[in-house]
Amino acid sequence: MLKRTMIAAVAMLAVVFTAPVKAQAPAPASVHGHVNDPAGAAMAGAQVKFTTDKTAAAKDRKYPYSFDTDANGNYKGTGIAPGDYLVQVFKGSVAADYQTVTLKAGDDKTLDFDMTREEYMKALTPEEREKIEEFKKKNSAAVDANKVIAQLNATLKQTRADLAAAAHTKGDVSTDVTAMKQATDAKPDQSILWVTYGDTLLAQGDHLAAADKAAGKPALSDDDVLKAYGDAVTAYQKGIDLDSKSAKPVPEQIGAAYNQMGTALSRSGKVSDAAAAFENAVKAEPTKAGMYYKNEAVVLFNSQQSDGALAAADKAIAADPNSPDPYWIKGQILIAKSTFDQKTQKLTAPPGCVEAYDKFLELAPDDPKAPGVREVLTSLGQTIDTKYRKGRK
Template identity: 50%
Template sequence: MKRTEWKVGGTLVACLLTIFALALPANVKAQSGTASIHGHVNNPAGQALNSGDVKLTTDRTSQTNDRKYAYTFAIDANGDYKGSGIAPGNYVVVVFQGAKSIDFNDNVNLAANDDKVVNFDMSRAEYVAKMTPEERKQLEEYKKKNAEVMAANSQIKNLNAELIQARADTKAGNFDEAIKLMQNATTAKPDEPILWIALGDAQLGSADAAAKAARAAGTPSTDPSIQQKYGDAAASYKKGIDLNAASKKPSVETAAVAYNQLGQAYGKQGDAKNASDAYESAAKAQPASAGMYYYNEAATFYNAGKLDEAAAAADKAIAVDPNRADTYFIKGQALIPKATVDPKTQKIVPPPGCVEAYQKYLALAPDGPHAADVKGILQGIGQTIESSYKAGRKKK
């Protein structure tokens, strides 16, 4: 009896195991055989739709907004979306922005293990044709404006690259290349002050190089061709200054830099009045840097051999920045040629302020690059170097 029961029981167990084994693959396959979907969404202008959702439903019995959506996948900033774990079926796939449906595909078959690409391009002709006349008008206006913006951005990108290259060429002494680049740039965008100022820098560098070559050859730097180069630079700086002043948001820094450079161009042309006015304008534009601009004025006049103007500019620089040593050196150098000889004593009589300027230079820069020259001048005109300056500063 026990043996018979064992056989019956064993047969039943074996049958159940067989049935379970046959059923198991089908059950596992049904549970794991889901689908995936991904794609890209463009708006009617042909640009990536950077927000919204893609929703899937098999419900076709009601209005789009009233349907129940089994799956929702977000559209990212690049216009892409993706989703997985979707039960096989035939779906309506709808693009939403907020609560509004804006595009759809009503026949997307997803089989088990599918990874289907479903893109939406709302710039397609049939989509645009269904837009209202007002919507199409707005779309065309947007596309036109966008094309203009993209063209402007492309131009700005190119001009920035040319500006960087021109500045590098000017710094390297490749003035002709820099001038050509900036002439092209100012032709392409004549209302940009920075481009004109960069052109002026290249022209000023070219003029300086020509003047240096003339001096080396023993010819005068007042040659008309050289003066024309300085004139071209001045004209470019003035153009940049005027455009900056007329802009919606004038740049104080741009104005100051341009006026400073304009002062150099005028000064090297020998136009003392306009040079002084330009440096004065630079100082007014940026009062915190007035000492530097007045110093530059003094240096420009001194290098141009205009000593009276150099001394006057040095006084202005000292008044706002009394601790710049080189300003005192320029003042002393500008005054020393006015020294006279006392007919009774035959001693050299320096002009007022000259010795004091030299002594102040030594006070501020006892080991400066001009210290030895200054001491030699003072000794040469019979002046005693003040003991506190003579030994220089002790190194710590």
């Protein structure tokens, strides 16, 4: 009996150890590749779909795997079961191309679709081929235009860097003038190119004017200086006109262009025209009225047009009460209108003068003009608030 029990136990063990082991699934395959359309361009946003229903009607096929192409026409698919597949490229609901492929376990195959291949093109109708040729021409023109735009953007970037570097030294920017002239010739319908061209001409005018001053020449006696400033005004106006007539005008760019135009006009001695340009800048971009009115006040003040400068300074103060320079200009204009009493030997400033100077000191106590303002106020018998004397922390 003991022998029979042992035999039964051995038989049970045999059953346990000889049970069949489940077969492991084959390793999945992967594919990757590139898709070109019939015009030779990368086909972005297409779907590369895999099916084993090769003999089924197109409407009945099931596609268990689908992979999208990226912006460069590339795709990658993983986790595909080994097998024989019909692989089709779809653009939306339209089947554009196909291939067959056999994938084995662990495969990583490259599967490209080039619809410019001869057999593909021959299968198209004459009308389809004609449309493709027409598209190629348009696409070629677009590629050429994009190259021009890329070059212009590079020119703009370099020019702006050069202008920033030359701003403090009034350096020579003649090469940038030439570059921007070529840019406007290449694409004359772009406002930003004309405005930047104007900036280079303005900077070159400043460079030539500084050289004349160093050589002792009278201001505005150099035709080259006047031409640079005049050409700058023309370029700014061209840029403004293009921007204003565009589908989406940009007020900030128009306002900035008018402001730069005002600077060019003032430096060429056309003060009234400069004032009008600053006024136009305000109309184009009211949010920066304080800065534009201040620039107008500075130009008029430096040209001894006191009444206009005072009016512009008051507008600047109303638009931006925290800008110190308009207060200083107002104080300077009003102090010149002071009266002197022979009996009391005292100077009496007109209304608003002391208040303007006080506000300037409050806003800019450490400004280089501040010591002179304190002297004026002292001469008027005013007590100066000490917190304005050395500046506030």
